[in-house]
Amino acid sequence: MYYIGVDLGGTSIKVGLVTESGSIIKKNSGATPVEKGYEGVTNKIIELIHNLMETTEVKKEDIKAVGVGVPGVANEEGFIYFATNLFWKNVPFGEKLQEVTGMKVYVENDATVAAVAEYTNGATAGTKNSIFFTLGTGLGGGIIINNQVFSGSHGIGTEVGHVIVGDNFYDCTCGSNGCLETFVSATALIKHCKSLLQDNKESMIYHRVEGDLEAINARIIFDCAREGDSIAIKTVNRMIHYLAIGIGNFINIFDPDVIAIGGGISESGDVFLEDLKEEVKKYIYVKSMNITEIKLAQFKNDAGIIGSAMYAKLQLIR
Amino acid sequence: MYYIGVDLGGTSIKVGLVTESGSIIKKNSGATPVEKGYEGVTNKIIELIHNLMETTEVKKEDIKAVGVGVPGVANEEGFIYFATNLFWKNVPFGEKLQEVTGMKVYVENDATVAAVAEYTNGATAGTKNSIFFTLGTGLGGGIIINNQVFSGSHGIGTEVGHVIVGDNFYDCTCGSNGCLETFVSATALIKHCKSLLQDNKESMIYHRVEGDLEAINARIIFDCAREGDSIAIKTVNRMIHYLAIGIGNFINIFDPDVIAIGGGISESGDVFLEDLKEEVKKYIYVKSMNITEIKLAQFKNDAGIIGSAMYAKLQLIR
16 A cells, blocks of 8 residues: 655645655656646646556555645645745645545645654654754744644644744744744845845855855855855854754753754755754753754655655554 | 642642542641751651541542642653752652652642643643643743643653743843743843833832832732833833743644633733733734634642642543
């Protein structure tokens, strides 16, 4: 028996046939037809699933369930409150997909399904309580409590990027000021770096982008930090400081076994992970019990497919 | 069958015989002999339990278990990492009490057992996920997730007062700066009020304490706020602002059914509850889903006895 994992993103949809143990048999993908609205996107998903089943000669009876990771907030029935990049608001996505495919469908936030991939087959495997942060354009996360996926009473919890941890020089897209995401994300790094470069054009970064500040990205900042550029280091250090506060907060609340860090920024973990672990110690309330392991996530591009498939599995056997 | 609930505080020990449904049959109390160390305190608890059983003619066989709420951090075995007011550090309290009484003993943090009282018989009864804040000298809390008491992988979670939410003008006793407790607690109110009075002696508060700033307490601040004193209102408003951020953070993480506010400060809920609810709305990420109920806790002095007894019950049937 198999699961189908669907990684629904703002630019592409990835679909995979996944074994009970979380291995991908075959993948398939296509562009997300955002302009065609939620029905067009749903049809595209169905098309990709059908193609996948045809090429692998897997029948409907062989599929236990379909899991979907969505870039938005969904409840248990797969009702999407909103998915900004897809321009969806209050859409009965799960119900529709289940109706058309005739298969059992489970929908969750993309960061939560990535957390599930780490929990079933990756960095947090074998633990009871874990937090997963995904550091990309924004900051998302997923929470496993008592070996179960946690997303609150109405599916709107685990918005770890929207925990307020201080005052910031710019507001969050959510309207608040001081959200963790505005200190710890690619967007946050770029904005902070640009603000530092206003006063100091002597940075390696400035030369790397040939004076075009719009060309700055997180990778350039980490590369320059690795080479000792002071503005880049200052930018990364501020991220470390606030990420440590964020992680400290989550340790003081959840006392988890592991905190795993994934997403694009985690690929530069060599620049910040050790300093981060040191900084986190300052914020742990029970200082004698510094036992939450902080590590990089294991999955990269396949987290969405594996995680959504394994999420469907976990929900089915719950 | 009965449970015994023990509310162990820095100044007094309260012990109660509690029914299966959470009603107190009889109470008993005594001063905490802190100076006699953990063995002296443990002996005092045993003495109080024995007296209680004698006066109620209840036998050991009638007691299912003993629950103890402690002013500190404990793990599942009742090992106390620290209890500042008792001057305890790394003490095998639960094991000792179980050994001497011959009864099953369950130990938890006092804020967590108060959360349990609300969950079994009070403000959060009938809900699946809830957060309880206790606003007193400090800020403690308890978390119920999926109808189970949550305290993390090693019993050191739910330190809700030590979530960093901003920068403050004084450091927390834990060594960090910006802990929620330093904005939202009697201590925080008093410190902030004093700092405001430095520049403005025209406040009603100043007259109420006859110029003795050391005599200021939270009750005076709330009383003066109720009467329209601007310094008192300013002090309370800052507490509301940060409590709203703290509650918003917890909603964005936990998406609970209810957040209940207890402790001494909750007795002045008439001054701040409605404004707090309005302020919280600003910080909820999924603004269309403003459905977490924010209310005052139900129990006052008996929360510790009932909560620790019901905690023992929950652990026993877990």
